Amino acid sequence: MNLNTISALVLRYLFLYTRSPMRLVELVFWPVVDLVVWGNVTVFIQKNTNPEFGSFVLFFLGGMILWDIMFRAQQGVAISFLEDVWTRNLLNVFVAPVRTLEYVSATFIVGMMRIIITAIVLSLISWFGYAFNVFTLSWWLIPFFANLMLFGWALGMVSTALILRWGQAAESLAWAIPFFFQPAVAVFYRVEDMPVWAQPIAWCFPPTYIFEGMRSVMKIGTMDWSYLWISFGLNLFYLALAGWLFAWILNLTRKRGLLTKFATQ
Amino acid sequence: MAESDTREVILEARELHREFDGVTALDRFSFKLHRGEVLGLLGANGAGKTTAMNCLLGLTLPTSGDIFAFGLPFHQHRIAILQRANFSSAYTALPGNLLVSQNLSVFARIYGVPDRKKKIAELMDLLEIGHLAKRVTGQLSAGESTRVNLVKAFLNDPELLMLDEPTASLDPDIADKVRKVVRKVQQERNIGILYTSHNMKDIEEVCDRVIFLHKGKIVCEGTPTDIVARSSSATLEDVFIKIARDGEIIDETAKDKAS
Ligand SMILES: Nc1ncnc2c1ncn2[C@@H]1O[C@H](COP(=O)(O)OP(=O)(O)OP(=O)(O)O)[C@@H](O)[C@H]1O
Ligand SMILES: [Mg+2]
Numbered sequence: 001m002n003l004n005t006i007s008a009l010v011l012r013y014l015f016l017y018t019r020s021p022m023r024l025v026e027l028v029f030w031p032v033v034d035l036v037v038w039g040n041v042t043v044f045i046q047k048n049t050n051p052e053f054g055s056f057v058l059f060f061l062g063g064m065i066l067w068d069i070m071f072r073a074q075q076g077v078a079i080s081f082l083e084d085v086w087t088r089n090l091l092n093v094f095v096a097p098v099r100t101l102e103y104v105s106a107t108f109i110v111g112m113m114r115i116i117i118t119a120i121v122l123s124l125i126s127w128f129g130y131a132f133n134v135f136t137l138s139w140w141l142i143p144f145f146a147n148l149m150l151f152g153w154a155l156g157m158v159s160t161a162l163i164l165r166w167g168q169a170a171e172s173l174a175w176a177i178p179f180f181f182q183p184a185v186a187v188f189y190r191v192e193d194m195p196v197w198a199q200p201i202a203w204c205f206p207p208t209y210i211f212e213g214m215r216s217v218m219k220i221g222t223m224d225w226s227y228l229w230i231s232f233g234l235n236l237f238y239l240a241l242a243g244w245l246f247a248w249i250l251n252l253t254r255k256r257g258l259l260t261k262f263a264t265q
Numbered sequence: 266m267a268e269s270d271t272r273e274v275i276l277e278a279r280e281l282h283r284e285f286d287g288v289t290a291l292d293r294f295s296f297k298l299h300r301g302e303v304l305g306l307l308g309a310n311g312a313g314k315t316t317a318m319n320c321l322l323g324l325t326l327p328t329s330g331d332i333f334a335f336g337l338p339f340h341q342h343r344i345a346i347l348q349r350a351n352f353s354s355a356y357t358a359l360p361g362n363l364l365v366s367q368n369l370s371v372f373a374r375i376y377g378v379p380d381r382k383k384k385i386a387e388l389m390d391l392l393e394i395g396h397l398a399k400r401v402t403g404q405l406s407a408g409e410s411t412r413v414n415l416v417k418a419f420l421n422d423p424e425l426l427m428l429d430e431p432t433a434s435l436d437p438d439i440a441d442k443v444r445k446v447v448r449k450v451q452q453e454r455n456i457g458i459l460y461t462s463h464n465m466k467d468i469e470e471v472c473d474r475v476i477f478l479h480k481g482k483i484v485c486e487g488t489p490t491d492i493v494a495r496s497s498s499a500t501l502e503d504v505f506i507k508i509a510r511d512g513e514i515i516d517e518t519a520k521d522k523a524s
Contacts, residue, residue: 007374091357095347099344257319
């Protein structure tokens with residue numbers, strides 16, 4: 001691993017953001033729209049039903065913000081790779097002394113930068129607009145964000161692998177991947193509210209533990225520590241699996257000669 | 266001639282074979298490139314030149330066969346080899362949405378170039394594109410962006426350089442300048458270059474030795490003058506056309522005697 005190589009690749013993405021401010025807008029536009037729409041809906045529900053319902057708004061907004069963290073991490077990884085595809089730069093990178101791990105690390109770092117920006121913007125809006133201070137979650141936020149980011153990275157690698165194998169035809173599928181998991185990971189409802197048969201599936205994925213933990217922290221101020229460890233362990237497993245898939249597909253594209261085909265198309 | 270060459274072999278292919286769904290793009294292709302030598306790879310469209318280069322750069326895996334660079338097996342030492350090599354093609358581009366200077370700076374960092382700013386400025390002056398530094402890469406003309414690609418290819422002072430049709434989109438004046446620059450840098454630094462082009466003037470001026478490929482097979486090899494003489498053709502272009510049409514050079518003198 002060469003840190004200079006990784007920082008050079010990250011620099012390339014930073015140049016992109018400075019060159020086209022629209023990319024920054026894209027980074028905050030949808031999260032803000034989501035937050036404002038659902039924030040208003042929950043406030044509306046809150047006002048027109050009994051006050052007990054109050055905690056609902058917190059759960060909902062918390063779930064929304066944390067979900068967005070994971071989604072942005074996944075997008076950060078996939079977009080970084082797609083930028084190289086869109087700009088026909090992939091060949092230059094692959095004939096340079098860049099290890100796969102260095103390339104992937106750079107996309108991870110971009111993913112991390114994106115979620116930091118998203119997190120700050122969403123936190124500010126929810127605080128000012130809905131008196132929902134994400135920081136009531138205090139230092140719990142750190143393991144929450146970290147675990148969601150790791151799973152986002154793993155999904156990002158899967159998206160990248162799909163695009164490598166099937167080209168730009170797989171792009172929309174690559175965007176949709178996190179949403180395959182959304183129903184299963186208990187973002188907006190508790191695992192116990194899910195059908196009994198679906199509950200064991202929910203516990204297979206790291207984000208479930210985080211969303212359950214978030215609700216617990218909001219309600220009683222603490223959570224089951226083992227959830228964090230299980231989530232972390234599962235994340236390592238999924239990251240390894242995604243990394244293996246990516247490496248396997250990369251090798252396959254070299255074998256089939258696909259790398260050059262779509263890098264120059 | 267190649268056999269008696271005592272210079273260090275910096276790139277070698279042994280029996281490279283590459284099939285694409287039944288099409289043979291490279292057919293037991295073997296050659297050696299020496300330090301300080303410019304080797305031209307010639308052949309009709311689809312002859313296998315780009316495939317050969319892609320295999321030699323590790324972008325495409327050969328179906329069988331071995332590649333050695335600087336005496337090392339390519340696939341075990343890919344990163345170390347790529348650090349000492351570089352590549353440029355008329356058909357790839359640097360990211361169009363960045364400034365030329367930003368792109369070059371990123372690649373200079375990737376290659377770990379010591380005094381980046383100075384190196385980039387020197388190379389841009391050499392290729393007469395110093396004025397393009399603050400331009401958006403995607404807005405350059407084809408010839409301008411080809412020269413920016415060449416700057417990228419020279420950034421790490423490569424010992425081994427692969428150029429796939431570097432003059433494809435250049436006007437005669439710029440093409441001439443680019444050939445001279447390539448030759449100059451190559452001689453100063455004693456670089457080994459693998460060069461493809463459809464422009465025979467390019468080949469005659471730049472290449473010490475050429476290999477003719479036909480359907481992935483080597484059909485003829487030697488210095489340009491030697492090949493022209495051997496095939497009793499008037500020019501290298503005639504040789505090219507004969508090979509492209511017949512798949513071999515028909516030795517006119519031998520044919521005359523037979524009839
Ligand atoms: N990824 C690929 N998949 C399938 N066939 C391929 C692939 N790459 C190359 N080929 C085939 O291999 C053969 C050699 O192609 P190649 O691009 O190496 O030719 P070339 O000599 O560079 O031609 P040109 O002068 O047109 O650039 C062609 O028949 C081509 O169709
Ligand atoms: Mg070609």
